[in-house]
Amino acid sequence: MERTAQELYGDDPQRADAEVFGRRGALEGTSLQVMQAAVGAPIPAAATLPPGILPAAFARPGALKLLRMxxxxxxxxHDERPICAETPEVLLDEAVTSAHVMFVRNNGGIPPEVAxxxxxxxxxxxxxxxxxSLTVGELQSRFPVVTRQLQLECGGNGRAFHQPAARGNPWGNGAISNGAWTGVRLRDVLLAAGLKPGARFTGHYGADPHLSGAAGQVSIARGMRIEKALDEDTLLAFGLNGAPLPNLHGAPLRLVVPGWPGSLSQKWLTxxxxxxxxxxxPGMGGTSYRVPVHPIIPGGAHDGRDFVELESMPVRSILTSHAHGTHLPAGTRHLDLRGAAWAGDLAVQAQHVSLxxxxxxxxxALFPAANRHAWQRWQGRVTVPADGYYELWYRATDSAGRMQPHQAANWNPQGYAANPVSRAAVFIGRTLAVSA
Structure with a gap:
């Protein structure tokens, strides 16, 4: 080969696959040496590496800016205007997500803190x-106050896995949190207002200013079916993890609509x-937070006419014990893995890992949720046979028997609901000397 495997895979993965795997579709002999040189380490499981799948070692994103706040x-x-920032999976290695590591997703500006x-x-x-017309103080005195661990996930979580690329911030798996939210049930407030027979949907408004600066222009105003509004876990929240709600996360009052796209969980609720x-x-209709009823040609233009609202989020899991690209000492033969899994309105019934x-x-081992709509933690030990390059593949299965697919399915223009099997590269022992 007149070019190194690293260059070829970096510039033309399909050509690299064809040259490395050849007609036999298997890694052996010189092809195996080429692939091992490309990843920079021996590949003990090379015999089962499928053609057509770019090794995770090559899928590292370019240098990303870090949030400094x-x-x-x-x-x-991912974005500075509005602020959108993702949590690396390894920072989510706690049962209840701390406020300082929670992802940030805004559609407009951030209102000033309220005195x-x-x-x-x-x-x-x-x-x-x-x-x-109620104040936060009146909410607290008039209605029962509850605390629930609740998953909050951006509707675009996993967008980076869609091919071809979809519009929007390229979220990986980290637009997720599982905080302990304190507030009152929206159901109690709606019932106190007395729902008329025609009450079938909600619309939510907040105080976040529009990025244009235009007075009175709404940044986002989404809504849901009344059935979800009456769910016992849909909260009007004013506290997080035993402390007052931070301004960045919607203080003094926000909605928390667990299991459905986070855009429904209106911050700075008015x-x-x-x-x-x-x-x-804004944020309703067309292709906004909506997915195709029937598969469409990836990359095509669509107006969303035959789309439906994205409601319960799909099953997904994260690995919190080992970062992608982790290097471990030579002789390591056991990996103690940990992570979390969730499935929108459903539960998770199984978690698996492949080496x-x-x-x-x-x-x-999969542990029960703290309550409905909380994520579930998982852990387990895997044994590695030798030093070298490994990929940790991890997938969850929901209570309806649906597991994470091997590739992102149901492509849509704004990249919602991509939940493929995730992969993390791990290197054990020495790496190979690779020529420049």
């Missing part, structure tokens, strides 16, 4: 018998409009 960890910064959170007021109006028709605010490129899978 008081009170926040060094998250991966008196107790006086913050929001309204409930529309298809209700008795419209309400108004809930109960409607008899689906909400039509041989998906040829075989080992079941991990």
């Amino acid at each position: 008081p009170g926040k960890a060094a998250l991966l910064l 008196d959170p107790q006086s913050w007021r929001f309204t409930v109006e529309g298809e209700v018998q008795a419209p309400l 108004r809930i409009w109960v409607r008899d028709v689906p909400h039509d605010g 041989d490129f998906g040829a075989t899978w080992q079941k991990m």
Whole structure:
């Protein structure tokens, strides 16, 4: 080969695959040496490496900016205006996600911090018998206050796995958190307002200013079916992890709509409009937070006419014990793995890990959720036969029997609901000397 394997895989993965695997479709002899030189280490499971799959070692993203903000960890910064930052999976290695490591997803600007959170007021109006105007203090005194561990996930989590690339921030798996949210149930407030027979949907509004600076222009206003609004885990939250809600995460009051796209969990909440028709605010309709009913040709232009709302998020898992690209000492023969899994409104029934490129899978110990809509932690030990290059493939299966697919499915223009099997490269022992 007149070019190194590293150069070839970096510039033309398909050609590299053809040259490395050849007609036999297997790694052996010179081809195996080429691939090992490309990844920089021996590949003990090379016999089961499938053609057509770019080794995870080559899939490292380019240098990303890091979020530099008081009170926040060094998250991966996808956008500065509005601020959108992702949590590396290894920073999610705790049962309850700390506020400083929670991902950040905004659609507009960040309102200034409120001096008196107790006086913050929001309204409930529309298809209700008795419209309400309540302060946070009145919410706390009038309705039962509850604390629930709840998953909060961006609808575009996993977008980077869609091929061809979709529009929007290239989230990996880290637009997820599992905080302990304190607030009152939205259900209790809606029932106090008295729902009319036509109350079928909600619309949500917040105080985040539009990026244009135009007064009165709404950044985002999404809504949901009334059934989800009446779910016991849909909260009007004013606390997080035993402390007041941080301004960056929606203080003094926000919605938390667990298991559905995080865009429904309106920050800096000012108004809930109960409607008899689906909400039509910014962020609704077309291809916004909607997915195709039937598969479409990837990369094509679509207006969303035959799309439906993305509601319960698909099953997904993360690996929190080992970062992608981890190097471990020579002679390491056991890996103690940990992570989390969740499945929108459903539960997770199984978690598996593969060390041989998906040829075989080992079941991990899966722990019950703290409550409905909380994620589930998992752990397990795998044995490696020798030093070299490995890929940890990890996948979850939900309570309906659906497991993470090997490739992102149901391509859509804005890249929602991509949840393929995830892969993390791990190097054990010495790496090979690779010529420049």
